[in-house]
Amino acid sequence: MAASPGDLVALLAATGAQTETIPPSRVLITIGSVTGVSIAAGIFAVTSLAPSLSSHKVVLSLACLALIVLVNLRGIRESGLTFALPTYAFVTAMFVLVGVGLAKTLFGSAPHAHVPNPIATGAGGI
DSSP, rough: OOOHHHHHHHHHHHHTGGGGHHHHHHHHHHHHHHHHHHHHHHHHHHHHHHHHGGGHHHHHHHHHHHHHHHHHHOOOOHHHHHHHHHHHHHHHHHHHHHHHHHHHHHHHHHOOOSSSSSSOTTTOOO
């Protein structure tokens, strides 16, 4: 039996929940999850680049979170500009990366990986 939109309203009325509190809470949970995962992925990338920072992952994560909070407290216009510039730089860098790779491939100067002792097909096992 398929649920109808009225079922949610009836359930909320029966439990005393307010319908206007559900979407903001869902948005906050989503934003919190995305922010946490993004910070964790960024800190993982930084610590893979600099393994000496590996023991400071929690401190680095909290510092990034504090920086994001402080920038967001400045207001929509300022925080938008602050976050837009690195985003545009990243997108531009990705287009340049793909463009240079395609150009090198088209002109035959793409680097090739050299494997000194390749394993014959079927000879190696996991």
